Amino acid sequence: MLDNKIRDLINEQINKELYSAYLYLDFANYYHEQGLDGFANWYDIQAQEERDHAMLMRTYLHNNGEKVLLDVINKPDKTYENTDSPLKMSLEHEQFITASINNIYRIASELHDYRTMQFYDWFIKEQGEEEKNAEDLIRKYELFGSDPKGLYALNQELLSRVYTASSFTV
Numbered sequence: 001m002l003d004n005k006i007r008d009l010i011n012e013q014i015n016k017e018l019y020s021a022y023l024y025l026d027f028a029n030y031y032h033e034q035g036l037d038g039f040a041n042w043y044d045i046q047a048q049e050e051r052d053h054a055m056l057m058r059t060y061l062h063n064n065g066e067k068v069l070l071d072v073i074n075k076p077d078k079t080y081e082n083t084d085s086p087l088k089m090s091l092e093h094e095q096f097i098t099a100s101i102n103n104i105y106r107i108a109s110e111l112h113d114y115r116t117m118q119f120y121d122w123f124i125k126e127q128g129e130e131e132k133n134a135e136d137l138i139r140k141y142e143l144f145g146s147d148p149k150g151l152y153a154l155n156q157e158l159l160s161r162v163y164t165a166s167s168f169t170v
């Protein structure tokens with residue numbers, strides 16, 4: 001059994017991960033509409049990964065005899081003014097998620113909940129990678145996105161991304 005505070009925070013985090021999936025699907029829809037299938041593919045895969053994160057946390061609660069409480073997932077309400085708007089929003093969103101996961105880790109540490117800290121070690125590393133990926137994409141867009149050939153090449157690069165399930169298990 002986990003401390004109620006930790007249980008509630010993990011349930012909230014599951015909702016945030018599912019919202020992340022929803023948000024990234026919305027980004028993917030936008031890029032499909034723009035004819036940028038590579039960018040759309042990138043965010044389709046991001047959405048799958050976010051769902052996986054939610055499922056890992058769900059399994060963690062189950063394994064610890066805790067109740068999983070699914071809450072309403074907010075509607076993505078973003079408007080995209082430019083082709084790079086989702087890229088910037090993605091970085092901001094990942095920073096928000098990192099702060100949220102760090103908060104769970106901090107509280108687990110205060111409660112001497114070493115099991116939860118160990119579980120979230122993987123997510124802390126993952127967030128570092130996701131923030132870096134988001135920053136790299138913004139940078140590449142700044143370098144190549146304004147040139148049609150550059151944008152085409154970047155779109156092709158993102159189209160080659162394939163989904164691989166995480167090797168992390170609970």
Ligand code: OFO
Nearest residue numbers: 020050053097130
């Ligand atoms: Fe769930 O990995 Fe980022 O947000």
